[in-house]
Amino acid sequence: MTTPTTERRRFARIHFDGDCMFYSDTVKAPLKINDISFKGVLAESEHLPELKVDDKGLLIIQLDSGETRIEMPVTVNHLTARCIAFQAGTMELESIAYLRRLVELNLGDPSLLERELENLVAQE
Incomplete structure (x- = not known):
């Protein structure tokens, strides 16, 4: 049985144990x-940067020790004492391809990936 929360969620959240850097005009924060x-x-961070909802910036997510990375323009969507929820903006094609591959590997089911992509296109 699904709960109202899962019925509303159109995009699967993929657990990702990694680091990123947030950049804005006034903030640089790991x-x-x-x-x-x-x-x-x-x-999350033990020492969150001073941000407000609707602040904009760029997340750089390094996927390996080389040049493979996702560059995601973001807007702060929600803040708690230790966490920041970012909403993704329009990404460059290369970053979208890396994110797609990351989601694909973690979902493990091609039909789930297709549903995710259909929902993404429908949102645009």
Whole structure:
């Protein structure tokens, strides 16, 4: 049985144990990613940067020790004492491809990936 929360969620959150950097005009802050989806990132830090809802910036998510990374323009969507929920903006094609592959590997079911992509296109 599904709950109202899961019925409303269109994008699967993928647990992702990794680090990222948040950049804005006034802030540069390392964060730890809790989960990621096509629509955003939930990150945490013991020392959150001073941000407000609707602040904009860029998350750089390094996927390996080389040049493979996701560059995600973001808007702060929600804040708690230790966590920041970011809503993803429009990404460059290369970053979308890396994010798609990350989601694909973690979902494990091609039909779930297709549903995610259909929902993403429908949102645009």
